[in-house]
Amino acid sequence: MSTRDLIRAALIDAARGLGAPAPIDPVLERPRDSAHGEWATNVAMTLARPLRRKPADIARDLVAALDLAAAGVERVEIAGPGFINFHVAVGTTAGALRDILTLGSRFGAADTGGGCPVNIEFVSANPTGPLHVGHGRQAALGDAIAALLETTGWRVSREYYYNDAGVQIMNLGRSVQVRLAQLDGRDVPIPEGGYHGEYILEIAQRYRDAHPDDPRGADLDVITRFAVAALRREQDLDLQAFGVQFDTYFLESSLYTEGQVDETVRALMAAGQTYERDGALWLRTTHFGDDKDRVMRKRDGTYTYFVPDVAYHVTKWRRGFARAINVQGSDHHSTVTRVRAGLQALGVGIPEGYPEYVLHQLVTVMRAGEEVKISKRAGSYVTVRDLIDEVGRDAVRYFFLMRKGDSQLVFDIDLARTQSEENPVYYIQMAHARMAGIFRVGGIDPASVRADGVDFDALAEPEEQELIKALLDLPSVIAGAALALEPHRVAGYLHETARLAHLWYHKHHVLNEPERLMSARLVLARAAQIVLRNALTILGIRAPDRM
RNA sequence: GCGCCAGUAGCUCAGGUGGAUAGAGCAACAGCCUUCUAAGCUGUGGGUCGGAGGUUCGAGUCCUCCCUGGCGCGCCA
Incomplete structure (x- = not known):
């Protein structure tokens, strides 16, 4: 038992002796000032109200009832408005180093999670371009959260979800197709919603080399699959360079091909949480905290994006993940209510707070006092690869992790590359x-x-x-x-x-x-x-x- | 207009879930290399914690209102 635990147990006994109502949960902290000892508690102050006595009197009676010589406590003092400070013998504190050597790489670990499975989804970038700095922050955050949970006894699965079939993928294919046409000498503009980065041109060139039978880029399906594969490979290389590995890659398209989207819609209708209006199918998300109901199925018969999202989270639940944690940029915060509402509307016993979200604010990259907004390859944004190449993986990780996710983050390239x-x-x-x-x-x-x-x-x-x-x-x-x-x-x-x-x-x-x-x-x-x-x-x- | 997040030293940010005299790094200034790495260490200055109320033994932390900034608010994803 650690010194801290021994003190805690003795405090609980002493407090009980004074007639304190259960549960007694004394908080032991490291005092900011080491002159206040190795441990301090405010328990006398928290007991003042229930016991209807002055904190100082309670502290005095508690101290009188404590016998901590065996725990290595040399001196106990009452200070300030009723703090009790514990001064621990030098050798007792240092003796705890024994545990660190004994436990080695396991020192710091715990079994809080009890082996319970938890799914952590992060990055989840669509395969339409290189990973950007926001994905980098998500990768660092998600991987570190996963490690924290593993260390505290959870069985963690790192998951990457990607959209391999939607409008954005179609725009990707078309963008490459246009570049092919341009390589063929035709003057064709990049379509609305298309991608402009230099990497699109690279993919077009590689496609042309790999498909001499289709120099004019006639087969959009083949081009699209080629582009998706190329970008997925590139993203995998980025993640590898960053030292992040995933256990599962989950394809959005599988939700359609395996019928989970339709099944989810039917279940929501059966639960009586939907209605038809203006030719569309709506979900009563307002019953679950949303500020307005949301369309599930558009007039044209296709689903809005959050329907597969709900279906996806149903699979997480069914796959046995009692906890699911999503790491995303704060620009996605509006989906939180919607996804949770969809899961609640199903009425199948999924907890209200499922899934949990870790949302992070945006990243600004600075160099020489100026904001860096673009990279050559991606065009409109800075890539993770740029950062890793420039300052190294360890520095990138640390800089993304040294700030609270809720804070906007300024990534100072100059500072990150100094070796001092x-x-x-x-x-x-x-x-x-x-x-x-x-x-x-x-x-x-x-x-x-x-x-x-x-x-x-x-x-x-x-x-x-x-x-x-x-x-x-x-x-x-x-x-x-x-x-x-x-x-x-x-x-x-x-x-x-x-x-x-x-x-x-x-x-x-x-x-x-x-x-x-x-x-x-x-x-x-x-x-x-x-x-x-x-x-x-x-x-x-x-x-x-x-x- | 509504929602989420933020506002703490010149700058970038911490302040474990209410605790004692609000901290760190950078920047500025003054010092320290005969011993395990000077890629380091020591010291100095620097604050109406956005503002106003409230809760209580005690508030940077919790509540209410206001101000400023970022993000979001689609039968887009």
């Missing part, structure tokens, strides 16, 4: 490399470092105590980030932990110190290496041993 202290990615990776460097120079296999017999009282320097506390916080940071679906918390934690590691490294020496000190510091260096690596891994960033 100014760049947070290098700063963090450098901290890891420095820990690794200690073992390399010392000729010690880091995996051989053991905590047995180590005198943890030796780690008494303030920089050591601060670093140790930060390292031990990894599990709770991961748990919080996983619960909130917010990877940026891990990014912030990494930066702070790296700072403490640099500070310690700079001020104190490990090798060639007296045996008692060196062996303890080797454990600390090893623990720091493990924690930095584990946290970086969750964000999909490499932890190099040297730089």
Whole structure:
């Protein structure tokens, strides 16, 4: 049991002794100021109301009832309006490093999810062009959220949904066809809604090489399939370069060919949630929180886009995913209500909040103080590949993850490509490399470092105590980030932990110190290496041993 | 007009789900290399947390209204 758990349990006992009503759930936090001890609780203040007593009096009685010597608590004090601060013995705090070494790559993991299957859908770009920076943010976010959930015990499936049959695909085929005609010397304009990027021309040229039988581009179906395949391959390469892998690619067309769209429509009609008006079929989404009802089937007999969307999410539910998380740009937020309304209208027991959404705001790319809006290949937008080529995969990942998804994100290319202290990615990776460097120079296999017999009282320097506390916080940071679906918390934690590691490294020496000190510091260096690596891994960033 | 998100240091942003004196990076200024990476470290300055009310022991955080910005509001996808 950790020191924190021991304190918590003792507090619950003591509070019960004072007659506090159940459930008692004392919050234990790291005080901002380390002079306030290793742990602090505000439980006396939260009990003031139910017990109808002053917080300070409750705190005094609680402290009197606590016996925490065995837990390594040296001193308990009451401070401010009723906080109870716990000062833990140096060796007790440091002794917890043992767990980090023992658990290794599993330190920080939990089994909160209990193996429950969860589907995470992200990127889901239509195969009509290279991935843009927004897709990059989704890829980084989705992959990190997936890793967070895996680490906390969920069985995660990464899924990519793409539209392989709609109007946009038709426009893609036509755009390539027009480029073919232009290559053939004819003056044909790009159609309304068509794609203008240079990549369309490239595809046309490749099509011409691959189909000498059709130099004039007469067969639109064949051209379209060729273009889709080419772009899917290209997107796969982008994702590969970014280090993202999917378990499932789900084709929108399969919803039609396998009858799920029709089935969903019939089920909604049978549930009495639809009506006909003006020759169209409507869904009563207003019954489920929408501000107006939505058309499902247009007058021309075709379905609006959200019908296959609902059918798609029915398949997620049926495939056994009790949780489904969609990572999308905030420009899709209007679909949230609609999809959920459709699922509720079916009345088949799907929870109201299904699926969950992680919406992110837009990305602005800056270079030399100017906004970058276009790339040569894509024409109207900056591609993920541009960023990866320019600053490297690790920096791209970190920059996309260091901000909360709800915030608009400014991607500063100049900062991301600096290889110095100014760049947070290098700063963090450098901290890891420095820990690794200690073992390399010392000729010690880091995996051989053991905590047995180590005198943890030796780690008494303030920089050591601060670093140790930060390292031990990894599990709770991961748990919080996983619960909130917010990877940026891990990014912030990494930066702070790296700072403490640099500070310690700079001020104190490990090798060639007296045996008692060196062996303890080797454990600390090893623990720091493990924690930095584990946290970086969750964000999909490499932890190099040297730089 | 309605909805979602945001507004915190000159700039970019954190502030785990109400806690103690609001933080970090960049930028600015002043320092530190005979020892495991100076790709690093130390110090200084810098704030009406958009505004006004409210909730309570306690609000950057929760509620209401207003202001500003981004996105969305189709029988497009």
